[in-house]
Structures are given as structure tokens and as C-alpha cells.
Amino acid sequence: MITLRNVSKTYHLRNRRKDQRKSRLAEEATPSLKAxxxxxxxxxDDGGMDRPKADANVIVALKNVDLHVPQGSIHGVIGLSGAxxxxxxxxxxxxERPSSGSVVVDxxxxxxxSSSDLNQARHRIGMIFQHFNLLTSRNVFDNxxxxxxxxxxxxxxxxxxxxxxxxxxxxxxxxRQYPAQLSGGQKQRVAIARALASxxxxxxxxxxxxxxxPQTTGSxxxxxxxxxxxxxxxxxLITHEMEVVKSICHRVSLISGGELVEEADVGDxxxxxxxxxxxxxxxxxxxxxxxxxLVERLEAKAGANTHPVVRLAFSGDAVSxxxxxxxxxxxxxxxxxxxxxxxxxxxxxxxxxIAELLGPAExxxxxxxxxxxxxxxxxxxxxVQRDD
Amino acid sequence: xxxxxxDLILQATLDTLYMVGVSGILSALLGVxxxxxxxxxxxxxxxxxxxxxxxxxxxxxxxxxxxxxxxxVAIIPFTRMxxxxxxGTNAAIxxxxxxxxxxxxxxxxxxxxxxxxxxxxxxQSMGATPGQIIAKVLLxxxxxxxxxxxxxxxVTLVSYSAMAGAVGGGGLGDLGIRxxxxxxxxxxxxxxxxxxxxMVQGFQSLGDYLVRKSDRx
Numbered sequence: 001m002i003t004l005r006n007v008s009k010t011y012h013l014r015n016r017r018k019d020q021r022k023s024r025l026a027e028e029a030t031p032s033l034k035a036x037x038x039x040x041x042x043x044x045d046d047g048g049m050d051r052p053k054a055d056a057n058v059i060v061a062l063k064n065v066d067l068h069v070p071q072g073s074i075h076g077v078i079g080l081s082g083a084x085x086x087x088x089x090x091x092x093x094x095x096e097r098p099s100s101g102s103v104v105v106d107x108x109x110x111x112x113x114s115s116s117d118l119n120q121a122r123h124r125i126g127m128i129f130q131h132f133n134l135l136t137s138r139n140v141f142d143n144x145x146x147x148x149x150x151x152x153x154x155x156x157x158x159x160x161x162x163x164x165x166x167x168x169x170x171x172x173x174x175x176r177q178y179p180a181q182l183s184g185g186q187k188q189r190v191a192i193a194r195a196l197a198s199x200x201x202x203x204x205x206x207x208x209x210x211x212x213x214p215q216t217t218g219s220x221x222x223x224x225x226x227x228x229x230x231x232x233x234x235x236x237l238i239t240h241e242m243e244v245v246k247s248i249c250h251r252v253s254l255i256s257g258g259e260l261v262e263e264a265d266v267g268d269x270x271x272x273x274x275x276x277x278x279x280x281x282x283x284x285x286x287x288x289x290x291x292x293x294l295v296e297r298l299e300a301k302a303g304a305n306t307h308p309v310v311r312l313a314f315s316g317d318a319v320s321x322x323x324x325x326x327x328x329x330x331x332x333x334x335x336x337x338x339x340x341x342x343x344x345x346x347x348x349x350x351x352x353x354i355a356e357l358l359g360p361a362e363x364x365x366x367x368x369x370x371x372x373x374x375x376x377x378x379x380x381x382x383x384v385q386r387d388d
Numbered sequence: 389x390x391x392x393x394x395d396l397i398l399q400a401t402l403d404t405l406y407m408v409g410v411s412g413i414l415s416a417l418l419g420v421x422x423x424x425x426x427x428x429x430x431x432x433x434x435x436x437x438x439x440x441x442x443x444x445x446x447x448x449x450x451x452x453x454x455x456x457x458x459x460x461v462a463i464i465p466f467t468r469m470x471x472x473x474x475x476g477t478n479a480a481i482x483x484x485x486x487x488x489x490x491x492x493x494x495x496x497x498x499x500x501x502x503x504x505x506x507x508x509x510x511x512q513s514m515g516a517t518p519g520q521i522i523a524k525v526l527l528x529x530x531x532x533x534x535x536x537x538x539x540x541x542x543v544t545l546v547s548y549s550a551m552a553g554a555v556g557g558g559g560l561g562d563l564g565i566r567x568x569x570x571x572x573x574x575x576x577x578x579x580x581x582x583x584x585x586x587m588v589q590g591f592q593s594l595g596d597y598l599v600r601k602s603d604r605x
Binding site: 127180 | 504506507509510511512513514515516517520524525528529531602604
């Protein structure tokens with residue numbers, strides 16, 4: 001379980017070194033006191049938070065982020081580069097210390113821990129990275145053994161722990177190989193085995209598949225889904241790929257400019273994203289855009305002689321119902337399908353369509369109502385002049 | 389060539405190896421930790437202490453900027469305090485070591501600099517303490533670079549040790565200056581230079597071999 005409450009992170013640019021020295025010294029002197037006062041006051045202790053734009057030397061990486069990932073769930077955070085994804089995931093295990101707010105992992109308030117307690121807590125949080133971050137000087141076995149060595153586990157015990165993990169990740173025949181001899185996908189498998197070695201309750205994935213080709217991405221995602229199901233592991237992942245969200249996430253948050261702008265179940269997000277950015281991500285992913293020639297003719301307002309172009313999204317029962325032909329019969333409009341696609345998002349089937357509704361204005365309005373009444377998500381993209 | 393001459397050359401060779409060997413080991417023992425300190429106390433590093441880092445940096449730079457021949461003379465009182473004399477191979481070891489420590493430290497710092505920061509971050513995410521990061525991540529990952537640095541240091545020490553001959557430090561440099569240069573004996577000069585060349589080649593090959601053996605990249 002991961003809960004972030006009102007987490008913000010700001011960087012100060014000018015006198016950066018001095019600031020960091022000061023804050024580090026302060027942390028070292030009174031770690032619990034400083035963190036405690038921040039968390040208990042519940043208010044941002046950083047004066048810069050309220051006027052980030054006014055002060056050019058302050059960069060706001062995260063702003064009032066609230067996020068809850070229940071035990072056993074896979075939560076994706078998607079955003080463009082520079083949106084704050086990396087900072088967000090690093091705030092969970094305090095690789096980045098939030099400027100304010102509270103981070104609770106498995107019931108433990110991370111920001112208040114002393115540095116040795118924090119190291120203990122990190123044993124229960126696994127993390128994998130875009131560039132794998134394996135030690136080149138250690139072979140596969142010893143890389144997976146590293147977190148156990150750090151915990152002071154004995155060699156024999158380590159062996160008993162590591163071998164099953166290498167089996168789980170399909171690396172049993174690679175134990176003596178060095179990272180340089182492995183492919184990207186194999187390296188990420190080693191990194192996953194390593195992250196699981198200390199039996200964490202939570203796994204953080206920092207763009208874990210972004211450096212992999214599509215096929216390898218698929219197999220790594222499958223592995224992550226397996227361990228989520230087998231071990232009941234809570235997974236928080238950040239990505240810029242909709243494919244990742246689509247194939248393994250239960251819930252998704254959209255991050256932009258350091259803020260979470262949208263959060264939804266993955267099925268809902270793919271059916272009807274609520275924000276403009278969400279729609280951009282989705283359209284980009286589905287490649288479902290009206291043809292260019294049509295876009296140029298699109299007008300925002302309906303005229304006397306126009307008909308609407310709509311984007312329809314339907315899931316569940318609606319997919320198998322012959323709605324279009326019924327629409328034609330019952331509302332007396334013709335439907336000209338410009339693009340259509342059926343996607344399966346985990347257990348849900350999702351239909352998407354861009355269509356022109358041809359008919360008198362009154363009839364097309366009725367048709368839209370009819371579709372909405374049947375639980376379709378209808379978005380009017382615009383209106384085009386009648387050809388005739 | 390007389391057998392006395394051969395003995396002299398043999399003795400000088402052993403003296404050089406002794407000076408280079410002892411000062412090499414001492415400077416590694418002291419220079420590697422200093423190099424690690426220079427690296428980990430940098431701002432934003434695992435034991436960031438920017439003030440200490442600056443002091444260490446300045447001291448290291450001073451050590452590296454003083455010409456060896458001047459350093460050798462300047463620290464004679466210190467040398468005398470440590471080994472009881474300012475002449476001979478043992479006395480030469482002190483300035484050689486002092487000169488090599490900052491040299492080693494900067495090379496080690498450079499080797500550590502080559503490690504991708506992601507590895508340290510990964511270790512931190514596993515709950516590694518700074519000490520564990522140094523012992524299990526930084527030093528093993530930089531092993532090849534550190535061995536390269538130590539090889540360069542040993543080769544430099546060979547040529548510095550020849551300079552030590554100028555203040556009665558013994559060794560091949562001393563032999564070359566006294567017999568070859570001062571007494572116009574080109575044979576001795578050539579032989580000492582040849583031995584030094586072979587010695588440097590040997591150390592370099594040994595270093596390269598060790599780097600190859602340790603490098604898994």
C-alpha cells in the first residue's frame with residue numbers, strides 16, 4: 001500500500017549548492033524533528049510553494065500530489081517527459097525527499113524515519129529502473145544477492161533465496177553470466193529478481209520498459225503481472241507508454257506540470273479520458289483521428305446545413321449490440337463510419353469509432369441522445385458542411 | 389664489464405624496485421581512501437560535505453602542484469622525523485609516497501566518476517548505507533579504473549625514483565647520474581635507461597593484464 005498526501009517538491013536554483021548543504025546539514029542534525037514538523041503541520045513548510053511562478057529560482061517538480069495505491073494493485077502514472085514522474089516515484093522511497101507532505105508505505109510514514117530506519121524500510125520497497133542499474137562487476141547471481149548482502153544475510157541463506165527468484169524470472173541458466181553478456185530484457189529480469197530478493201511488499205518501476213523493444217516489453221510486463229498476482233505485490237509504475245498502462249495497470253494517473261490532473265480505472269480512462277491531455281495520449285495511442293481532409297472542414301458550431309462528426313467509445317454490452325443499424329432504423333439517420341477500432345483493455349472490450357451522422361439536425365440530435373442513453377460515450381468533434 | 393659493476397647495477401635495480409614498490413603500496417593505501425573521500429563528499433554525493441570536499445581538493449592540488457624535486461628537498465625535516473635520515477632509499481620513499489598520494493587520489497576520483505549515478509541510486513533504493521555503497525558498489529565497479537590509475541602511478545614513481553637519485557636516494561637514477569653522466573660512462577647510462585624501460589614496460593603490462601581480468605564491461 002502506498003499513500004501520498006499533499007506531496008510537493010521544489011528545487012531552488014540559485015545558491016543551489018549552499019541550499020543543499022544547509023538542508024543536508026539540518027537533516028543530519030535533527031532528522032526526525034524536521035520531517036516530523038513538516039508532516040504534522042500538514043502545511044507546506046516551503047514558502048516558495050504558494051508563489052512558484054513568481055520566483056524564477058524555484059522549480060516546482062511536484063505540486064500537492066495525492067495518490068493512493070491499495071495493496072495488491074498496479075497503478076500507473078503516465079506523463080510526458082519533464083512532467084514530474086521520476087520525482088514522484090523517487091519520493092515514495094525517499095530517493096528524493098519531498099519538500100512537504102506525507103508519504104506512507106505499508107502504514108509507515110517514510111518522511112519521519114531516521115536514516116537507519118529508512119534503510120530498513122527500503123528493504124521492503126523494491127525498485128527497478130529504465131537502465132537496469134546492474135553492477136557490471138557482479139554476475140547475475142551476485143547481483144540478485146546484493147540486497148540480501150546489504151541486509152547482512154548469510155551466504156547459505158542467500159543462495160536459498162536467490163535461486164527460486166532466478167527460476168521465477170527465467171534466468172536459472174544464466175547465474176554465472178555477467179550483465180554485459182545479457183540482452184536488455186534479460187538485464188531487466190535480473191533487476192526484477194534483485195528487486196524481489198528482499199521480499200518487498202511494494203515494487204516501484206521507473207520507466208522499466210522504456211529502453212526495451214516491443215516484444216521484450218511485452219514479456220517483462222507479463223512477468224510483472226505474474227508477480228503481482230502470485231505475490232500480491234503492490235506496483236507503482238511510471239511510464240510514457242500507453243501500452244504499459246493498457247496491458248497491466250488497474251488504475252492510472254495522468255501527471256502534467258508536477259500535478260496529477262486525472263485519475264481513473266484503466267477501462268474508464270481508455271473509454272473516456274476527462275482531460276485534454278488524456279485525450280491526446282489516447283488518440284496518440286489509438287491512432288484514431290479523423291482524416292486530415294475532414295479535420296480541415298470541421299467547424300466548431302453547427303450551421304443550417306451541417307451534420308455532426310462524432311467520436312464514439314463503447315465498452316461492455318454495447319460492443320456486442322448492433323447499435324449502429326438500430327440507430328439508422330430508429331432515429332432515421334445514416335451513419336458514415338470514418339474509422340473504427342476494437343481494443344481489449346485487460347478484461348474489457350472497448351470499441352472506438354469516428355463517424356458522421358447524416359440526417360436533419362433534429363434527427364442527429366436525437367441520435368446522439370439515443371447513443372448516450374445506451375451508455376456510449378459520445379464526443380462531438382465538430383460539424384461539416386453537407387456535400388450535396 | 390667488471391663483476392663489481394654488475395653488482396652495482398643489480399643493487400641499483402633492487403633499490404629502485406624497493407622504492408617504487410614500497411611507495412607504490414603506501415600511496416595506494418592512503419591515496420585510494422583519499423580519492424574515495426574526494427568523490428563521496430562532493431555536493432549531492434552520498435556523504436556530501438562540500439566544505440570538507442573543498443579543503444581536501446585544495447590540499448590535493450597543492451600536493452600535485454609542487455614539483456617533485458622541490459618537494460623532496462622541502463620535506464627533508466619530515467623525512468628525517470619518520471625514517472631518521474634524509475639520505476638513502478628509505479629516505480626517498482617518504483617524498484615519493486607524499487607525491488604519489490594526491491596523484492592516486494585524483495586518478496581514483498576520476499575512476500569513480502565514470503560509474504553511472506544510477507548504480508548508486510539503485511543501491512540506495514535497496515537501503516544501502518554509505519559505507520556499503522563504497523564497499524559493494526563504488527570500489528568494485530571502479531576496480532578497472534583504479535588499477536589503471538595505480539599502474540600510471542607506479543610508472544610515474546619509477547621516473548620519480550630516478551630523480552631521487554639526485555639527493556642520494558640510490559637506485560638506477562642515482563647510478564645513471566653518478567657513473568653514467570658524471571663519469572662519462574655511456575655504457576652504464578644506456579644500461580640503466582634500458583633497465584628502466586624494461587621495468588616500465590613490465591609494470592604497464594602487468595597493470596593491463598589486471599585490468600583485463602577485472603573488467604566485465
